Amino acid sequence: MKKTIFITGSTDGIGKLAAQRLASEGHEVFVHGRNPNKVKATVAEIQASASSTEVRGYVADLSDLRAVAALGQQLAKELPRLDVLINNAGVFKSPNATNAEGLELRMVVNYLAPYLLTQALHPQLQQGEQPRIINLSSAAQAPVSMAALQGKAIPGVQEAYAQSKLAITEWSFYLAKQWKDISVIAVNPGSLLNTRMVREGYGTFWSPAEKGSDLLYELAVGAEYSGITGKYYDNDQGGFGKAHRDAYDSRKIAELIQTTEGLLAALV
Numbered sequence: 001m002k003k004t005i006f007i008t009g010s011t012d013g014i015g016k017l018a019a020q021r022l023a024s025e026g027h028e029v030f031v032h033g034r035n036p037n038k039v040k041a042t043v044a045e046i047q048a049s050a051s052s053t054e055v056r057g058y059v060a061d062l063s064d065l066r067a068v069a070a071l072g073q074q075l076a077k078e079l080p081r082l083d084v085l086i087n088n089a090g091v092f093k094s095p096n097a098t099n100a101e102g103l104e105l106r107m108v109v110n111y112l113a114p115y116l117l118t119q120a121l122h123p124q125l126q127q128g129e130q131p132r133i134i135n136l137s138s139a140a141q142a143p144v145s146m147a148a149l150q151g152k153a154i155p156g157v158q159e160a161y162a163q164s165k166l167a168i169t170e171w172s173f174y175l176a177k178q179w180k181d182i183s184v185i186a187v188n189p190g191s192l193l194n195t196r197m198v199r200e201g202y203g204t205f206w207s208p209a210e211k212g213s214d215l216l217y218e219l220a221v222g223a224e225y226s227g228i229t230g231k232y233y234d235n236d237q238g239g240f241g242k243a244h245r246d247a248y249d250s251r252k253i254a255e256l257i258q259t260t261e262g263l264l265a266a267l268v
């Protein structure tokens, strides 16, 4: 069955590969990126090779939370329904440690932006057919500092990345309990996949990027994942597994959600 799928950060890496595969099988795919030329080129590339002509591109820099809110409003107007949201866009190394508001960049792009965008798309997901949200986590997960989340302390890149990935995992488990009619899965797509993020960050890789994009494809449309929610898929282990222990700590999750809500209310 043809699905309507929005993938953030689908101008490169595993998001782009997943978008190409989903479109080639006739799904309606919405591509997103921060660079208008790259979005245009990706849409043209997918359209040229896919049987599906339903490929549209959206531009928003996820390090700017007002741009995320504007994207949410645009999508809410243009998409009557959404079956699958893949919060894939992510950043590891960056030229600047913080965004214009002084918030840690990885916290914004990897956690706060997907949080905000997903809230905006709730009505569209509720109209979806067996709707699914796939949130990109990582094997790198570290306890989330509320000071780091609020930009009051700026950790190093590796630490901030790992904190942002535990934050998105904790929130995924929380959301699965809140939105019972929508499946929410947090996923480590596999460590050191051959993408630009990894090549720039580590100068080496362990596995082809397709290891991650094929998993995103399966989680998005695979019948075997229908109705599975509140779980962590660990592609280093090849199945559902255990996230960091904080992701099961209701007190820590409550603190994270409360701080996140307060921060977003003040900023957007």
Ligand SMILES: NC(=O)c1ccc[n+]([C@@H]2O[C@H](COP(=O)([O-])OP(=O)(O)OC[C@H]3O[C@@H](n4cnc5c(N)ncnc54)[C@H](OP(=O)(O)O)[C@@H]3O)[C@@H](O)[C@H]2O)c1
Pocket: 008, 009, 010, 011, 012, 013, 014, 015, 032, 033, 034, 035, 038, 060, 061, 062, 063, 087, 088, 089, 090, 091, 109, 110, 136, 137, 138, 139, 188, 189, 190, 191, 192, 193, 194, 195, 196, 197, 198
């Ligand atoms: N690769 C791995 O081994 C690995 C392992 C664990 C988790 N992950 C996670 O998997 C996801 C995809 O990673 P990848 O390796 O495919 O990375 P990638 O090749 O660097 O692609 C990242 C995508 O996100 C977009 N993006 C980055 N910053 C953005 C911003 N501020 N606003 C909007 N879009 C932005 C990029 O846009 P541009 O094209 O403009 O740069 C690109 O489309 C990330 O969340 C990453 O943390 C990856």
